[in-house]
Amino acid sequence: MHQFIDGQYREGRGEEAKRVNPATGEVAETLRYANTDDVDMAVAAAKRAFTPWSRMTPGERSDALLKLAAELDRRAADLAAVETAQTGKSIRMSTEFDIPGTIDNTSFFAGAARQLQGLAAGEYLAGQTSMIRREPIGVIGSISPWNYPFQMAGWKILPAIAAGNTIVLKPSELTPGTSLMFAEAAAAAGIPDGVINIVTGTGRAAGEHLVRHPDVVMTSFTGSTAVGRRIMEMASATAKRVHLELGGKAPFVVFDDADVEAAAHGAVAGSIINGGQDCTAATRAYVQRPLFEAFTQRVAELMAGVTVGDPALDSTDLGSLISHQHRDKVAGFVERARASGARILAGGKAPSGELAAGAFYEPTLVVDVAQDSEIVQEEVFGPVLTALPFDSDDDGLRLANDTQYGLAASAWTNDLAKSLRASEEIQAGCVWINDHIPVVSEMPHGGYKASGFGKDMSAYSLEEYTNVKHVMMSRDKTAHKEWQDTVFRAKS
């Protein structure tokens, strides 16, 4: 069963669909998606659960989240196996990155729930005491993508419920497994029925209904920029708050004083991570001309040594992409670049032999491409890195910013002034210096420009999921207060 509503698994009442194992091409399971009645049922459950959950003390909610972290930890091996089976990502990624990262996030929000911030209460006007209440806002509708299904479930659910909201999450229809397991673990940890609900279905049917739902006060979305724009439009009908984590096209800027060996390792790890299906993945390397040859040669060498294979094996570095359709889309970008004169220094094809049935694609390095070409400007979302040379520091930073996106970026240099300049001038929600990819629960993740707005993780994300209320209490007991003279002077 692929819906988790009001504390229990239910069968969806929408269309039937088959989920394919991307690493083999075989049908893995048959799903029954949610229809709009299922979404209504989940929203109603979340609405009922809101008042009691929001009135629990932060300490009580924190305790529930700590129990959830322990429950997820007990189930970590099963979660990792399902995450790998549904996405095709390597078991090392699931075991060492996705699952423990989310468990750490759960513990973090258990602590953060007790630390909501606001201005100190005080007398900002004579005779009036002001205080701030930071309040949960209600039922949150969240929609998540397929690339990091479990992490995205955590990033959406945890700050929302830590702050006292309840939630209906619609994971990607391709990867509902670990989101459902998340809700099941929460129920086992004693989180009350209706606080976390999962509806599995397509964006068009379940997703749109959730966004338009009048009882949902906020839509929190992670996915592509195109769908994010549509969600903003739909949310306007009910004037919902929206939080959008959208696409990325991260630059990777290598200045001429950088350590080439470190930059090359960083570029390979940063571009092939999760099959390159990572919104912060390094996708556009800009390398100052004196280092260009050495950097691209070394990246190509390292890419050639990456083990592509069965995602379930510990020896595999790179598993399959999410689907055959997506693999063909990635291959299409590379083929069109090749046809326009690009040189492919590594990869550039799907592996043959026993991997041919799966949605695999080799780590790929593409050079001799124009800055305005589609492979440099659009999200490929595969293990594909382009590299372009630049001359002056100004050029490197200009090229880095020359994109509609602004999610993440890195600069590689040992010069303090250059690293400070890059961290100031690159327009992105995260700038790494001499590294690319690491995230941590205490620090925010979120975009600039067409990569969206609002923050996931960190105490900042709690601001997305709370309303700030000003309460002002007058100590002036006179019937006609002095300030009222400005409006009307009492005659007697």
Ligand code: NAD
């Ligand atoms: P997508 O936009 O196609 O789908 C994301 C989710 O939206 C899915 O659950 C889908 O069912 C739903 N959806 C689709 N159409 C909808 C509609 N009309 N109304 C409501 N919901 C709808 O994205 P994807 O292909 O699943 O994921 C890849 C994208 O996600 C990439 O663009 C990637 O950069 C982005 N992403 C961003 C972040 C971030 O933090 N900024 C993180 C991960 C992924």
